[in-house]
Amino acid sequence: MDIFKPVQLKKVYLEIAEQITDTIACGVYKPNDKLPSGRRVSELTSSSRTLVRDALSVLDAVGILNIKIGQGTFVSESLENQSFYFKQDESPYDLLEARRLFEESIVDLIIDRTTFEHLEKLEENIIKMEAIPMSGQESLSKCYEYSIEFHRIFASLAGNSVLEKIGLELVDSSSHPMAQLLNR
Numbered sequence: 001m002d003i004f005k006p007v008q009l010k011k012v013y014l015e016i017a018e019q020i021t022d023t024i025a026c027g028v029y030k031p032n033d034k035l036p037s038g039r040r041v042s043e044l045t046s047s048s049r050t051l052v053r054d055a056l057s058v059l060d061a062v063g064i065l066n067i068k069i070g071q072g073t074f075v076s077e078s079l080e081n082q083s084f085y086f087k088q089d090e091s092p093y094d095l096l097e098a099r100r101l102f103e104e105s106i107v108d109l110i111i112d113r114t115t116f117e118h119l120e121k122l123e124e125n126i127i128k129m130e131a132i133p134m135s136g137q138e139s140l141s142k143c144y145e146y147s148i149e150f151h152r153i154f155a156s157l158a159g160n161s162v163l164e165k166i167g168l169e170l171v172d173s174s175s176h177p178m179a180q181l182l183n184r
Contacts, residue, residue, distance in 0.1 A: 016055035021064060024075055035065070035073045099151065099170040106167070107159045110168050113159040125150045 020041075036040070038056060042049045056073055059065040066074045111126050129146040148171060155167025 012047055013051045013054035013058065016041070016052055017059050019045065020055060020059060024064065029075045031075050031077045033075045035075070037072070037161055044174050064168075082179060095170065099167075102155060102167060103151070106163055109160070110154070110157040118153075118157050121153050122150065125153060 020035070029035060035056075036044070038049055038052045041056075042052045045052065056065060056067060060067045060073075063076055066076050068074065125146055129143060129150070132142050132146070151171040152168060155171055158162050158164060158167070
């Protein structure tokens, strides 16, 4: 009997990125607000400026922040109408784990209720994913898009509207840019 499980280490820059995302999610910073300087974030997180720069760059790349050279780093205005699923005490890792556990728990029900048409939808999705070339950022984005589509289809297979809503909420929440980043 195994009593230990593998340890998952978070990269420090992702932990910094998660802290920044948490401050946005709980309303400390709102769309268009300017964040403290990289130097100040480095002091507050007791980490190197390089790690802070990496965290800010990642959040800029996924659209949470806008880095304006010579002006500072700002919360993206595109987040204005988004509601964050993540609360101060929730991490994207917890959300992805919840989705995995939820999907595992409804497998038997899905096996009993799945039709040939459902299987065809899943197969089409898998074929699209397998056709993606395995290099470049565009390939990663496309692969992630098809992965989310797969989980949406999966959530609908139980034939139970309540379970489908729960599954879709977990899938849509894990589409959040921070979760995408951590799912790579």
